[in-house]
Amino acid sequence: MSSCLLHPRCMLLAALAFLCVWAIFGPSELRKFSFTLPVPAPAAPGHPLSLPHLLIPNGGVCKGSGSQVFLLILVSTAPEHQEQRDAIRASWGGLREIQGHSVRTLFILGEPDNSHWGNIKEVLKWEAQIEGDIVQAAFTDSYRNLTLKTLSGLAWAARYCPNVHYVLKTDDDVYINVPGLVAELDQRGKALKQHLQQKYPNRGIVQGDRKAKTGEKESEGAHSLYPPVPHLYLGHIHWSVYPSRLKGSRHQVSEMQWPSSRGPFPPYGSGTGYVLSAPVLRLILRAAGGVPLIPVEDVFVGVIAKRVGVAPTHSSRIAGAARYPIDRCCFGRILLSSHHMEPWEIKSAWELVRGSLGNGDMPLCSWLQETLGIVRCWMLSWWYF
Incomplete structure (x- = not known):
């Protein structure tokens, strides 16, 4: 065994494993956060945001949670994708509480086009009544209408879940590590509060609370002036992407929608999964009505984010299209x-991940399994991107 450890090949593998661990869990990825606040949104957007009305509003989801929803997951799905929805319900979408934080998952969809109606309309009504997790808006469900679908979902969140902390937009062919994401967002929120407490030590409690001034524990009536969540737009960020002019492509963006003189799109999070904190959600909805709809929804969100001064935050732990x-x-x-x-x-x-769960904790694995898993993930991510 000792001779193997001294072998150059073993030493090279050990060095590679160390570099992979550092690349993924090093300070630059998880422990350092940016707290630059965004430029305020325009006081009066050019036009109010006009969205299709809701056929299935399902407005009581957050009211029945019993506490503030920490993470709301909006899954973009097609009307005929019941198998995908059932798979999510039977797996990560069935989680309701993680480490004391409330989580809810909803499916956002439009109407089937005329060629695919069949009995889908009735099946959807039945599914919505039984499952209670579907929101349907009155637009034809198609790839080119994804921007409408996403905006409908975000507007639903702002209206029916006003106290939510974070909203994750994702698709029905994505596996979400919900415990890991909740832990990541919780860590970022705590880091923000610690940062503000150090920078503004006298800001935490409203003026007049004597206990705050003497350093005593907060009273129940005291009100924290620190924001509960940061201004966060988190995802797998794409930079310097130019619009596709290929006719017939589902990603086509016309010259009118994005003139060549503007150059590449602003940085944006892959539509397979990005997180908006509540303050950013409100900023985007406030400004979206004043910008022509770009049919590529993740690009559109990135354009609006830049308009309101929110810089996206990249995470290599979010796979993007990989x-x-x-x-x-x-x-x-x-x-x-x-x-x-x-x-x-x-x-x-x-099932594989849940088999190692214990009392809601993160999956446990041996150091060798974890090292090999890290190497595997890192190499695949590096190769793909």
Whole structure:
């Protein structure tokens, strides 16, 4: 065994493993956060945001949670994708509480086009009544209408879940590591509060609370002036992407929608999964009505974010469009999302990860399994991107 440790090949593998661990869990990725506040949104947007009315509003989801919803997950889905929705319900979408934080998952969809109506309308009504997790808006469900779908979901969150802290927009072929994401967002919120407490030590309690001035514990009637969540737009960020002019492409953006003189799109989070904190959600909805709709929804959100002064934050733990082979440590401890997952793969990944869960904690694995999982994830991410 000792001779193996001294072998150059073993030393090279050990060095590679160390670099992978540092690249993923080093200070630059998880422990350093930016707290630059955004430029205020325009006081009066050019036009109010006009969205299709809701056919299935399902407005009582957050009211019945019993506490403030920490994370609301909006899953973009097609009317006919019941198998995908059932797979999510039977796996990560069934989680309701993580480490004391309330979580809710909703499916956002439009209407089937005329060629696919059949009995889908009745099936959807039945599914919505039974499951209670569907929000449907009155627009034709298509890829080119994803911007309408996303804005409808975000507007629903602002109206029916006004006290939510974070909203995750994702797709129905994505596996979400919900415990990992909740822990990440919770850590960022605590880091922000600590940062503000150090920078503004006398700001925490409203003026007049004597206990705050003497350093005593906060009274129940005291009100914290620190924001509960940071201004956060978190995802797998794409930079310097130019619009596609290819006719017939579902990603086509016309010269009128984005003139060539503007250059590339602003940085934006991959539509497979990005998080908006409540303050950023409100800023985006406030400004969205004054900008022509770009049919590529994640680009549109990035354009609006830049307009209101919110800089996106990149996380290599969010896979973006990449697909990763199922690995317990990779899916349970490292990645926050993985794309291109079939329904059976979502359930298989959940069963594999859940098999090592204990009392709601993160999945546990040996140091060797974790190291191999990190190396596997890191190499695949580096190769893909």
